[in-house]
Amino acid sequence: MRDEPADISCDVVTAILSEHWEFQAAGVTYAPVGFGSHHWIASGPDCPRWFVTADRLDPRGNWLGSTAEQVRGAIEAAADVTVELADRGNEFVVAPLPDRTGRAAREALPGWMFVVLPYLQGWSTQDGAWDDLAEQAQVAGLLGRLHTATPPEALQRWDFAVPDRDALLAALADLDRPWSTGPYAEPTRLRLAGAIDHVNERLAHYDALVREVEASDEPWVVTHGEPHSANVLRTTDGLRLVDWATVQLAPRERDLAAVLGGTTDVLPAYQAEAGPVGPRPAATELFHVWWSLAEIASYVELFRNPHSESEDSEESWRTLTMYVPG
Incomplete structure (x- = not known):
């Protein structure tokens, strides 16, 4: 998404990473890429980088479900499946990093689901x-x-x-x-x-x-x-x-x-x-x-x-x- 959500600042993302993933981010910037989800790039003090994704639990126009609960369940299921596929040795699968409780996705803010992925250096095309x-x-x-x-x-x-x-x-x-x-x-x-x-x-x-x-x-x-x-x-x-x-x-x-x-x-x-x-x-x-x-x-x-x-x-x-x- 090009427009940064008004209710999630970079400071909020920093706090979420610290509280729920125990990642200490030295800097967070909004990444206006993709469409549908909101993204941030976070950098740690010792050079690790993370790609943070947030999805609003609003079912309108969301392909993942028809109610907020279904959207939540679909995001959690997709994250868990991706982790399992990667753990089986499918190196082409970029999977979420678990939070401090082992969850691959969590509602870190009311009405918002968060997923944190490793930031990989590379490039992709502008369209499909x-x-x-x-x-x-x-x-x-x-x-x-x-x-x-x-x-x-x-x-x-x-x-x-x-x-x-x-x-x-x-x-x-x-x-x-x-x-x-x-x-x-x-x-x-x-x-x-x-x-x-x-x-x-x-x-x-x-x-x-x-x-x-x-x-x-x-x-x-x-x-x-x-x-x-x-x-x-x-x-x-x-x-x-x-x-x-x-x-x-x-x-x-x-x-x-x-x-x-x-x-x-x-x-x-x-x-x-x-x-x-x-x-x-x-x-x-x-x-x-x-x-x-x-x-x-x-x-x-x-x-x-x-x-x-x-x-x-x-x-x-x-x-x-x-x-x-x-």
């Missing part, structure tokens, strides 16, 4: 597109390893629900009067009104794909959820997958949709680790459509509620216009 074909193949191989892993006990199961779908349907039924909840409310209404047939067709297409994939007996596997290029950290020790908040048991195409395609075929790299299995066209299409609908629903819900002009709002509007034709 693959520019390096060799890296794309390497990540396909890492996913092949992940998909053969025994599911950890804490792993939650993905479902076919589109987050905020009910809110999107309510918005589609409320296009005849102006929206006045903020600077992007009325532009969102007008954009949606012009694309109502497109959105309804996408919803119907998604439901048809769900019926087809649900009828399949293909086994589900451990999936990262968003293994695109921006979630790959290039380090001197190799490629590392970050942002495991969406790790779940799901069809393998949930991950494959992010790495297959383009100008090269990386399926052989995946199959070298996962065995002679491949993507099903309907399941791959399902996750492409799911992603677009989840983005549309999330940002429509954001702008139908009170909001203000900010860098995050501007970025949200830009993303919405990518998925809703003008």
Whole structure:
């Protein structure tokens, strides 16, 4: 997130690290990276560095759950699963550091879940597109390893629900009067009104794909959820997958949709680790459509509620216009 949360200062993060993780931070700076979570970089007196993540327990527009309690449970489960995967020797998994009680995630402030990770020196791309074909193949191989892993006990199961779908349907039924909840409310209404047939067709297409994939007996596997290029950290020790908040048991195409395609075929790299299995066209299409609908629903819900002009709002509007034709 580009906008620093008003109720969490760098001093507050320093105090949380000291009290709950027993890490003594000599300096903390806000890191305006990613989208959805807030991040800080903390430095210790003897050069250790930590990457601190905070998520608000607000279910609106959050893909992790429909209530605050479900969001909390999903964050805790994802953190525990990531730690277990890393402990099994999966070096590409960047896992949370436990707090002083052994928890990988905790509500260190009322209404806020915190996760602390090791800060790794490296770089990632600005968006999810693959520019390096060799890296794309390497990540396909890492996913092949992940998909053969025994599911950890804490792993939650993905479902076919589109987050905020009910809110999107309510918005589609409320296009005849102006929206006045903020600077992007009325532009969102007008954009949606012009694309109502497109959105309804996408919803119907998604439901048809769900019926087809649900009828399949293909086994589900451990999936990262968003293994695109921006979630790959290039380090001197190799490629590392970050942002495991969406790790779940799901069809393998949930991950494959992010790495297959383009100008090269990386399926052989995946199959070298996962065995002679491949993507099903309907399941791959399902996750492409799911992603677009989840983005549309999330940002429509954001702008139908009170909001203000900010860098995050501007970025949200830009993303919405990518998925809703003008």
